[in-house]
Amino acid sequence: xxxxxxxxxxxxxxxxxxxxxxxxxxxxxxxxxxxxxxxxxxxxxxxxxxxxxxxxxxxxxxxxxxxxxxxxxxxxxxxxxxxxxxxxxxxxxxxxxxxxxxxxxxxxxxxxxxxxxxxxxxxxxxxxxxxxxxxxxxxxxxxxxxxxxxxxxxxxxxxxxxxxxxxxxxxxxxxxxxxxxxxxxxxxxxxxxxxxxxxxxxxxxxxxxxxxxxxxxxxxxxxxxxxxx
Amino acid sequence: xxxxxxxxxxxxxxxxxxxxxxxxxxxxxxxxxxxxxxxxxxxxxxxxxxxxxxxxxxxxxxxxxxxxxxxxxxxxxxxxxxxxxxxxxxxxxxxxxxxxxxxxxxxxxxxxxxxxxxxxxxxxxxxxxxxxxxxxxxxxxxxxxxxxxxxxxxxxxxxxxxxxxxxxxxxxxxxxxxxxxxxxxxxxxxxxxxxxxxxxxxxxxxxxxxxxxxxxxxxxxxxxxxxxxxxxxxxxxxxxxxxxxxxxxxxxxxxxxxxxxxxxxxxxxxxxxxxxxxxxxxxxxxxxxxxxxxxxxxxxxxxxxxxxxxxxxxxxxxxxxxxxxxxxxxxxxxxxxxxxxxxxxxxxxxxxxxxxxxxxxxxxxxxxxxxxxxxxxxxxxxxxxxxxxxxxxxxxxxxxxxxxxxxxxxxxxxxxxxxxxxxxxxxxxxxxxxxxxxxxxxxxxxxxxxxxxxxxxxxxxxxxxxxxxxxxxxxxxxxxxxxxxxxx
Numbered sequence: 001x002x003x004x005x006x007x008x009x010x011x012x013x014x015x016x017x018x019x020x021x022x023x024x025x026x027x028x029x030x031x032x033x034x035x036x037x038x039x040x041x042x043x044x045x046x047x048x049x050x051x052x053x054x055x056x057x058x059x060x061x062x063x064x065x066x067x068x069x070x071x072x073x074x075x076x077x078x079x080x081x082x083x084x085x086x087x088x089x090x091x092x093x094x095x096x097x098x099x100x101x102x103x104x105x106x107x108x109x110x111x112x113x114x115x116x117x118x119x120x121x122x123x124x125x126x127x128x129x130x131x132x133x134x135x136x137x138x139x140x141x142x143x144x145x146x147x148x149x150x151x152x153x154x155x156x157x158x159x160x161x162x163x164x165x166x167x168x169x170x171x172x173x174x175x176x177x178x179x180x181x182x183x184x185x186x187x188x189x190x191x192x193x194x195x196x197x198x199x200x201x202x203x204x205x206x207x208x209x210x211x212x213x214x215x216x217x218x219x220x221x222x223x224x225x226x227x228x229x
Numbered sequence: 230x231x232x233x234x235x236x237x238x239x240x241x242x243x244x245x246x247x248x249x250x251x252x253x254x255x256x257x258x259x260x261x262x263x264x265x266x267x268x269x270x271x272x273x274x275x276x277x278x279x280x281x282x283x284x285x286x287x288x289x290x291x292x293x294x295x296x297x298x299x300x301x302x303x304x305x306x307x308x309x310x311x312x313x314x315x316x317x318x319x320x321x322x323x324x325x326x327x328x329x330x331x332x333x334x335x336x337x338x339x340x341x342x343x344x345x346x347x348x349x350x351x352x353x354x355x356x357x358x359x360x361x362x363x364x365x366x367x368x369x370x371x372x373x374x375x376x377x378x379x380x381x382x383x384x385x386x387x388x389x390x391x392x393x394x395x396x397x398x399x400x401x402x403x404x405x406x407x408x409x410x411x412x413x414x415x416x417x418x419x420x421x422x423x424x425x426x427x428x429x430x431x432x433x434x435x436x437x438x439x440x441x442x443x444x445x446x447x448x449x450x451x452x453x454x455x456x457x458x459x460x461x462x463x464x465x466x467x468x469x470x471x472x473x474x475x476x477x478x479x480x481x482x483x484x485x486x487x488x489x490x491x492x493x494x495x496x497x498x499x500x501x502x503x504x505x506x507x508x509x510x511x512x513x514x515x516x517x518x519x520x521x522x523x524x525x526x527x528x529x530x531x532x533x534x535x536x537x538x539x540x541x542x543x544x545x546x547x548x549x550x551x552x553x554x555x556x557x558x559x560x561x562x563x564x565x566x567x568x569x570x571x572x573x574x575x576x577x578x579x580x581x582x583x584x585x586x587x588x589x590x591x592x593x594x595x596x597x598x599x600x601x602x603x604x605x606x607x608x609x610x611x612x613x614x615x616x617x618x619x620x621x622x623x624x625x626x627x628x629x630x631x632x633x634x635x636x637x638x639x640x641x642x643x644x645x646x647x648x649x650x651x652x653x654x655x656x657x658x659x660x661x662x663x664x665x666x667x668x669x670x671x672x673x674x675x676x677x678x679x680x681x682x683x684x685x686x687x688x689x690x691x692x693x694x695x696x697x698x699x700x701x702x703x704x705x706x707x708x709x710x711x712x713x714x715x716x717x
Contacts, residue, residue, distance in 0.1 A: 013403060021407060024411075028446055063283065064283070077660050085437065093353060103664040142279075172425065
C-alpha cells in the first residue's frame with residue numbers, strides 16, 4: 001500500500017492530510033460546541049480598557065507576564081483565586097502568555113493601584129528594587145488609539161454578540177458621540193496620577209497610552225464582576 | 230524522446246533563498262543574543278528607544294529566525310533537492326521557474342513588512358502568529374505558490390516514486406497551510422465598524438480558552454511542521470548524499486513518517502496543562518507527547534544507523550559532524566519535550582526558562598545545524614566551487630556546540646530553580662520567596678545564556694563568511710562532486 005501511495009502524489013497528499021487533520025477534529029472541535037461562556041456578572045471591557053489592551057499587545061507584555069493562575073496552592077497564595085474559563089470570554093485574543101519572567105497579572109487589579117502602575121511603568125526598579133523590567137516611558141508620550149478600540153467594541157458587539165450598550169454602533173458620528181464617555185473615564189484615571197504631561201494631555205482630550213494601559217490593568221480582577229450585584 | 234545526458238539542474242531560486250537564509254539567520258540570532266543579554270543587563274533595553282525593549286524585540290527575534298532563517302532554509306533546500314529526487318530541472322518549465330521567482334519576490338516583501346510592523350508593535354500578540362491580517366493574506370499567496378511549484382515539479386517528474394524527503398516536504402506544505410489558516414482567522418475591525426480606526430487591526434474569531442486551544446494547536450505544530458518535518462526532509466536527503474551511504478531502513482522511515490504525522494497534532498495541548506482547557510484534552514496532549522518519542526527517535530536512529538560502518542567519516546568530514554550532532558540533539562530535545570509534557574513535571578517547568586532552554590537545544594542544535602550543513606553541501610554544487618575553508622567549519626562546529634551546551638544547561642538550572650522557588654513554603658506553609666527573589670537569583674544563568682548567544686552568533690558569522698567566500702573566491706571545480714563536498 002505504501003509503495004502504491006508513493007507513486008501517486010495526489011492520494012499521498014490526501015492521506016497525509018487526513019492523518020494530520022484527525023487530531024484537530026477530535027481534540028479542538030468539541031470545545032467549540034461548548035464555546036466559552038462568560039462567568040455570571042462579567043462585564044465586557046470598556047473602550048478605554050480595550051485601548052489599554054492594545055497597548056498591552058503593542059508593547060508585548062505577554063513576552064514576560066502570564067494571565068493564567070494555575071490551581072496550585074503556591075499560585076493561589078501568590079496571585080489569588082485560580083483562573084476560570086468563563087473569565088476569558090471577552091478576551092480576543094487570549095493573553096495567557098507562556099513565560100513568567102515577571103509575575104502573573106490575571107488579578108493584578110485586585111492588589112495594585114493606578115499610582116503604583118504609574119511609578120512602575122516610569123521606572124520599575126523604583127517600586128520593585130532589583131527589577132529587570134525595562135521602563136516604558138514612551139507610553140507617557142504616545143497617544144492611545146481610542147478610535148480603533150471603539151471599532152473593536154463595535155465589531156465584537158455586532159459579530160459575537162458581546163453585550164455592549166446601544167450607544168456602541170458603527171460610523172464616525174456614533175464614535176464622536178461616544179468619545180466623551182471614554183475621555184471621562186480617562187480623566188478619572190489621570191486624577192490619580194501625578195505626571196504633568198499626562199494630566200495636561202488628558203485635559204486636552206488626548207489619552208496617553210499609559211492611562212489606557214492602567215485602565216486595562218485595573219480591570220484585571222474583581223472589578224469586572226460588579227454587575228453581579 | 231528522453232536524452233541520456235545528465236540533467237542540468239537550475240539553482241537560481243535555491244540560491245536566492247540561500248542568501249536570505251544567511252542574512253536572516255545572522256540578523257535573527259544577533260537580536261536573540263541582544264535580548265538574552267538584556268535579561269542579564271537591563272540597561273541594554275534602551276539602545277533603540279521604544280523599539281529596543283525586550284518585549285518588542287522578542288517576537289522580532291522569534292519571527293526572523295523562524296520565518297526568515299528557517300523558512301528560507303526550507304525553501305532553499307527544497308528548490309535544490311526536489312529537482313534532484315524527482316529527476317527534473319526547474320529550467321524545463323518556464324511556468325514553474327516563474328512561480329518560484331515570484332514566490333521569492335513576495336517572500337522578500339512579506340519578510341520586510343513583518344520586520345517593520347513588529348518593530349512598530351502592530352501585532353495580533355499570538356505567539357509565532359503575530360503578523361496582522363494583510364500580511365497573513367500575503368503569506369497565504371506565498372504558500373500557495375510554493376504548493377504550485379512543488380506539485381508542478383511533481384507533475385513533470387521522471388522518477389515516479391517519491392523519495393522520503395518529498396513526503397516530508399509535502400507534509401510541511403499541507404500541515405502549515407491547515408494550521409496557519411485556522412489560527413489566523415480574524416475579523417478586520419475597520420470594515421465592520423463603518424470605517425473606524427486602523428486598517429491593520431483585527432480581532433480574533435475565537436475568544437479566551439478556545440483561542441488558546443487553537444493558538445497552541447498552531448504554536449506546537451508550527452514547531453512540528455516548520456522545525457521538524459522539513460528538517461527531517463533535509464537530513465534524509467543530505468546525510469545519505471554527503472556520506473555516500475544508503476538510508477538504513479525503509480521500514481523505519483515509513484513508521485517514523487506516518488507515526489509522526491498521526492501523533493504530532495495531538496500534542497499541542499501540552500502547552501496548556503493546568504489551564505482552563507478541559508482536563509481530557511490536557512491528558513491527551515500529555516499522553517501523545519510521550520508517544521511522540523517513538524516516531525521522533527525512529528527518524529533520528531534511522532539517520533545514525535545510516536552511518537553504520539562509516540563512522541570514520543565523522544572525524545574526516547565536518548559536515549557529517551554537523552548532521553550527526555543534529556540528529557543527536559533532535560533525540561535529546563524530543564526526549565526532553567515529552568518529559569516536560571508530563572503533568573507533574575510541567576507544574577514546575579511551565580512559565581520558566583526551562584522552556585526556552587528546551588526550544589533552543591532543538592533549534593540551535595538540530596534545526597540550525599542541519600540547515601547550515603545542507604547549505605554547505607549545496608554550495609559546491611550550486612556555485613561550482615569548493616568550500617572555502619574546512620578549518621573554519623571545524624572551528625565553527627566546536628564554538629557552536631559549546632554554545633548550545635552552555636545555553637541549555639544554564640536554562641535547565643535557571644528553570645528548575647525558579648520553578649522550585651515559586652512553590653517553596655516555610656514551616657508555617659507561607660510562601661518563602663517574593664517574586665523578585667526568583668528573578669534576581671537567575672542573573673548568573675542569564676549571563677551564561679547571553680555568552681552562549683555570543684558564541685553561537687560568532688559561529689554563524691563564520692558560516693556566513695565561509696559561504697560568501699565559497700560563492701566568490703574559492704577554487705573552481707571542473708565537475709560536480711559525487712558525495713563528500715570538496716573543501717580546502
